[in-house]
Amino acid sequence: MPSLLDSLRDRKVRALAQAISLSENDPIGAAELFSQLGPVAPRYKIGLTGPPGSGKSTLIRALLDQAVAKGLRTGVIAVDPSSPFSGGALLGDRLRMQLPNFDPQQVFIRSLSSRGHLGGLSPGILTSLSLLEHYGFDLILLETVGVGQAEIEVMYLVDLVLVVLVPGMGDEIQAMKSGLMEIADLFLINKCRRPGAEALMSELLTMLASAPRFQEEGVWRPEIFRTEAIDGEGVSALFERLFSYREDPVLQTYLQNKQRRRLYYQVFQSVLNTFRVWTADALKPITLNPDQAFNAHELAQRVIGEVCRQERARHDAQPLEGNIADTLACGSASHPDITKRDSLPRAET
Amino acid sequence: MDKQKIRILIAKVGLDGHDRGAKYISQALRDRGYEVIYTGIRQTTDDVAKAAVQEDVKFVGLSLLSGAHNQLFPKVVEKLRELGAADIVVFGGGVIPADDIPFLLEHGIRAVFTPGTTTDQMEEFIRTVMEESA
Ligand SMILES: Nc1nc2c(ncn2[C@@H]2O[C@H](COP(=O)(O)OP(=O)(O)OP(=O)(O)O)[C@@H](O)[C@H]2O)c(=O)[nH]1
Ligand SMILES: [Mg+2]
Numbered sequence: 001m002p003s004l005l006d007s008l009r010d011r012k013v014r015a016l017a018q019a020i021s022l023s024e025n026d027p028i029g030a031a032e033l034f035s036q037l038g039p040v041a042p043r044y045k046i047g048l049t050g051p052p053g054s055g056k057s058t059l060i061r062a063l064l065d066q067a068v069a070k071g072l073r074t075g076v077i078a079v080d081p082s083s084p085f086s087g088g089a090l091l092g093d094r095l096r097m098q099l100p101n102f103d104p105q106q107v108f109i110r111s112l113s114s115r116g117h118l119g120g121l122s123p124g125i126l127t128s129l130s131l132l133e134h135y136g137f138d139l140i141l142l143e144t145v146g147v148g149q150a151e152i153e154v155m156y157l158v159d160l161v162l163v164v165l166v167p168g169m170g171d172e173i174q175a176m177k178s179g180l181m182e183i184a185d186l187f188l189i190n191k192c193r194r195p196g197a198e199a200l201m202s203e204l205l206t207m208l209a210s211a212p213r214f215q216e217e218g219v220w221r222p223e224i225f226r227t228e229a230i231d232g233e234g235v236s237a238l239f240e241r242l243f244s245y246r247e248d249p250v251l252q253t254y255l256q257n258k259q260r261r262r263l264y265y266q267v268f269q270s271v272l273n274t275f276r277v278w279t280a281d282a283l284k285p286i287t288l289n290p291d292q293a294f295n296a297h298e299l300a301q302r303v304i305g306e307v308c309r310q311e312r313a314r315h316d317a318q319p320l321e322g323n324i325a326d327t328l329a330c331g332s333a334s335h336p337d338i339t340k341r342d343s344l345p346r347a348e349t
Numbered sequence: 350m351d352k353q354k355i356r357i358l359i360a361k362v363g364l365d366g367h368d369r370g371a372k373y374i375s376q377a378l379r380d381r382g383y384e385v386i387y388t389g390i391r392q393t394t395d396d397v398a399k400a401a402v403q404e405d406v407k408f409v410g411l412s413l414l415s416g417a418h419n420q421l422f423p424k425v426v427e428k429l430r431e432l433g434a435a436d437i438v439v440f441g442g443g444v445i446p447a448d449d450i451p452f453l454l455e456h457g458i459r460a461v462f463t464p465g466t467t468t469d470q471m472e473e474f475i476r477t478v479m480e481e482s483a
């Protein structure tokens with residue numbers, strides 16, 4: 001049987017689907033495995049966010065119609081929240097997105113659960129997006145769960161963030177104002193035939209005019225679109241514009257700057273995620289005893305030492321090329337070697 | 350296996366538009382900790398199979414009230430096989446006469462749940478299948 005990597009290189013839909021599962025179930029292992037696919041040319045990625053029910057999935061369906069008509073291949077990832085009680089999830093975005101009789105090579109839709117992940121996205125999202133890039137989709141769409149401070153993560157994953165709003169929710173928009181202004185690259189007023197569309201438009205214009213981020217010279221300022229996603233009104237104009245942006249010099253500069261911040265954030269998150277798993281593994285065999293004379297900080301230092309020692313041992317067993325691993329590895333001469341202290345305390349059982 | 354990672358696609362094939370049962374099952378399974386993808390009414394058998402592959406589910410649950418189960422359920426099994434996904438387990442539910450059940454089982458439907466089936470019974474089935482494939 002061909003390996004998962006080979007099947008991915010052969011662009012098998014099933015392999016892509018299974019690789020995304022692996023990224024969700026074992027984010028670190030998957031990131032390591034799929035790094036063997038090598039570097040990939042970045043693909044155009046658009047994030048859609050906005051309050052529940054504003055029409056994000058319906059809009060994606062309308063965008064897919066456009067993409068299919070133009071012969072573009074599109075990969076979609078849609079994230080829905082997991083239930084905090086059962087850990088399960090009811091993923092309903094696909095229901096509104098799927099085109100009848102679709103060609104699975106041309107339209108790939110994958111529903112993911114946030115699995116309690118803080119950012120409102122899913123734990124393996126970075127790797128999953130890069131798998132879609134490797135597969136060679138012309139366009140990648142990412143639908144997030146509603147908006148709020150927590151959903152800011154989406155802006156570090158995609159080129160453009162499209163915020164989908166609907167008329168008649170003035171108060172909610174006021175409440176999320178600062179978050180929205182931070183992440184939005186484009187605004188969309190969906191269900192635009194409803195009363196209140198004009199009011200929403202002027203509210204957004206006022207917000208844009210007063211947000212500090214947009215006041216400087218030559219800066220990218222979000223445009224506002226109107227659509228009726230359910231019957232496609234306004235969607236072809238939006239689609240055309242999304243593709244003409246690539247020739248816009250102001251936007252190009254903006255995207256380049258954004259890419260730097262994105263990479264920083266992605267590396268930062270990757271390090272955190274990795275340490276989160278290592279830490280959980282290191283703590284698993286230990287029964288913490290509040291009576292022992294260690295404070296939390298002191299224990300944490302020992303855990304860090306232990307985690308680094310193990311990782312160091314693994315690197316030594318499997319030397320990486322170049323010396324970046326050595327430069328970055330813990331326990332090097334410039335760091336105090338906390339592993340020399342006693343081993344982790346174990347409570348008497 | 351971690352329940353949360355078991356993914357199940359629930360779809361309504363055929364022409365009837367009553368999806369209360371399918372939605373109820375979807376919610377019940379969500380509440381038991383499964384990840385459920387609900388794809389709605391009037392799905393073609395081809396689209397259900399293609400969606401199951403893209404969603405990388407372990408199970409596909411088909412619901413149907415219009416009586417065409419003998420034609421439609423086996424078609425999903427066949428299409429999955431064609432897509433190289435014969436390992437995805439198909440089960441069915443709805444108003445299905447007892448006499449039709451052996452036919453469906455012979456054609457690759459792993460279980461048929463008629464009205465009155467409890468969520469516990471469905472979970473038991475899921476658990477059995479997972480143990481087999483572990
Ligand atoms: N009238 C009208 N209804 C719409 C429009 N777009 C979406 N809807 C309806 O609004 C409801 C929610 O649409 P979705 O596309 O599921 O919205 P969503 O933002 O993806 O929702 P969540 O994923 O739950 O946050 C559905 O009943 C849609 O049919 C529109 O342009 N006009
Ligand atoms: Mg949605």
